[in-house]
Amino acid sequence: MAGHRPKTPTKVERELLLKSGRRCALCFGLHGDRIEKPGQIAHLDHDRSHNVFGNLCWLCQPHHEQYDSTTTQTKGLTESEVRAYRDALYAALPEILAGSTGKAGSVFVSGDVAAGSGKAGPGGDIGFEGGTGRHGADGGDVTFGPGTYRAGDGGPGGKGGDFTGKGGDAE
Numbered sequence: 001m002a003g004h005r006p007k008t009p010t011k012v013e014r015e016l017l018l019k020s021g022r023r024c025a026l027c028f029g030l031h032g033d034r035i036e037k038p039g040q041i042a043h044l045d046h047d048r049s050h051n052v053f054g055n056l057c058w059l060c061q062p063h064h065e066q067y068d069s070t071t072t073q074t075k076g077l078t079e080s081e082v083r084a085y086r087d088a089l090y091a092a093l094p095e096i097l098a099g100s101t102g103k104a105g106s107v108f109v110s111g112d113v114a115a116g117s118g119k120a121g122p123g124g125d126i127g128f129e130g131g132t133g134r135h136g137a138d139g140g141d142v143t144f145g146p147g148t149y150r151a152g153d154g155g156p157g158g159k160g161g162d163f164t165g166k167g168g169d170a171e
Contacts, residue, residue, distance in 0.1 A: 008041055008051040016041060020058035020086075021093050026067070026077070027060055029085025034096045040064045044079050044086075057086045 008016075027033035037060040044055050046068065059067060059082075067077045 005048045006051060008056070012051060012053050012056065013041065015053055016056050016058060019090050019093070021097060022058060023089055023093065023096070024060040024063055025057050025082060025086035025089045026063040028089045028092070029081075034092075042067055042082075044082055057082055 022036045022039065023034060024037045024039055027035070027037060039058050039060040042057045042059040042064050043050055044057055047055075067082060069076065
C-alpha cells in the first residue's frame with residue numbers, strides 16, 4: 001500500500017509523551033514557551049518509518065508543518081537544531097512540572113503607574129492582585145519595583161483613588 005506508515009510502538013509513544021510533557025520542543029526552544037500544546041509526533045530524520053525514541057519529538061501543529069516544509073528562500077529548521085531544543089526541554093521538564101503546580105501567577109510592577117484623576121468625582125483606582133493558589137499551591141506575589149505609583153486625585157467633592165496591592169492566597 002503506497003503511503004503506508006508504520007504505527008509508532010505504544011511503548012515508544014508513551015515514553016515520548018511523558019518525557020516531553022506534551023510541550024512543543026520548538027515553542028520551548030525558540031520562545032521559552034513552557035505550556036502544554038496539542039501536537040504531533042515528528043520524525044526528526046523525516047523518515048516516517050523510523051519510529052525509535054531518539055528520532056522522535058513532540059511538536060505543535062504549526063511547528064510540525066514548518067519543520068516538515070521545504071523552504072527555498074529562507075533557512076529552514078534543521079534536524080540538529082530541533083534535537084537540541086528537544087533535549088533542552090527534556091532537561092528542563094522536571095522543573096517546569098514542579099513549578100506549574102507550585103505557585104499561582106505573580107504580578108511584577110516596575111516603572112511609573114498612575115490612575116486618572118476625577119474631574120467631578122472620585123479619582124481612578126490602581127489595584128494589583130497575585131493569583132490564588134489552589135490544592136496546596138502557593139499564592140502569587142505582587143512585587144513593586146522602582147518607579148512612581150500614584151492613584152488618581154479626586155475632583156471637587158470626590159475622593160482620591162485607592163492604591164492597593166494584594167498577594168494571592170493559598171488554599
